[in-house]
Amino acid sequence: MKPKYLLLSSTVLLAACQSTSQTSTSNEMIEQVYAIEQQSAQRLAESSLQLAQKFESYCVKQADKREVEEQWQQTMHSWMALQGQERGPEAALALNWNIQFWPDKKNTTGRKMSQLLQQDLSWNSQLIQQQSVTTQGLGAVEWLLFDQSSTLPQPEACQLGNAITRNLALNTQKIEQAWQVNPWSEFDQTMWLNEYIALLANQLDYSMKKLSRPLAKIGQPRPYFAESWRSEKSLTWLKYNVEAMRTLYIANGVGLDNYLRKQGHAELADRINDHFDSTLASWPASSSLFAALQTKSGYQDTLSLYNKLEYLKYLIHEEVAIELNIVIGFNATDGD
Incomplete structure (x- = not known):
């Protein structure tokens, strides 16, 4: 009987260690x-x-x-x-x-x-x-x-x-x-992962609206729907959005990127990281979305940028959520 008790004790100890490790990672x-x-x-x-x-x-x-x-x-x-x-x-x-x-x-x-x-x-x-x-x-x-x-x-x-x-x-x-008080300090790992991925997904949804609204119907853009069209800085602000989301994703080396790798999803983490990098590296030179939408080539470049963000959304909203068993709910931009 002793081997059984030892096996049971080892199993309990291993589970306890895993739980402690997960809590530490989450915190x-x-x-x-x-x-x-x-x-x-x-x-x-x-x-x-x-x-x-x-x-x-x-x-x-x-x-x-x-x-x-x-x-x-x-x-x-x-x-x-x-x-x-x-x-x-x-x-x-x-x-x-x-x-x-x-x-x-x-x-x-x-x-x-x-x-x-x-x-x-x-x-x-x-x-x-x-x-x-x-x-x-x-x-x-x-x-x-x-x-x-x-x-x-x-x-x-x-x-x-x-x-x-x-x-x-x-x-x-x-x-x-x-923001002087941490709103997530009492979250367990499951709650936090839901919150974290929703934080990224919601901000990405909002950023995509900044392109989809002025793009409107193909061939019928609405440039005055662009953010900051008066100062001609729409694309600059959007780039800062994407840079901020990447910062949250990496979180000084202990964010979602690191967590995916620890969970055995390094290939997915690489794809997300590479897509962030390639999207930012190929960003349009012009800062004005209003000006870009005045030409056919500018419209096509903007549509291409939107498609890049849409793929990023797929990776986070679909693949990450599925791999980590996360359900992302509706947000304030849905159906708007």
Whole structure:
């Protein structure tokens, strides 16, 4: 009988060791992904505060407008790491529309901003908070900086811009504060894998919408549906989206890439990693999706880029989910 007891004890010990190892791996992934998200929120808050300061300096001291434009671009760059995500602190996710209103199908931002400029009000952040989200975020600042209808640096436009950028800084500070607590600290491995893959899949879905909307029907593009068409930076922001997703996927060497390899799926991990790299390496030279969609070749290049993202979605949404027995649910962009 003793050999049976020894065998049973060895089996229990092995199971315990495997469970401890899985928990350790899961905790390490959670901590690294959380650290990336927290740092992204911090960069966004710092960048938007600088945007508010530089906007005010531009208006008060008549400083170089290009400095404000560059700071707006840096703030957009920071936002791309969090844009489209549907996993994380609820307090942070609830502010997504306030940070950026998109898609703007009917030029609501342009119409609302023109209306605000015509109102005889002394604008401040409190008044802006009472307005539509279309006039609260980065798109509204873009309109002030790049739209031909903007009256910058006239006093009324400066006052409105100062109010918007200050309110934006307040909202991004709230996002940073929300990320001070790890929302996944109590997740077990199964819960975490579902959350992690959904985090990537949802952000990828959102990024693909940034191409599919302006591509519209073949031969009938809608370039004004492109994100940031006024500043001609649509493709630049999308590249930052993909770079941010790759960072989350790798997670400093302990992310999903590493986990797939440990589970015996190195070939799948290689395909995902290689596809990230090849997609970024072959990125279109132009930063303007609006301009690209004006030509047949530009449309074809954009469609090719969309297909690359669609394959990446297949790898994560289908192959990874199947191999790890994960079910990815619907998200806010489905059917939109």
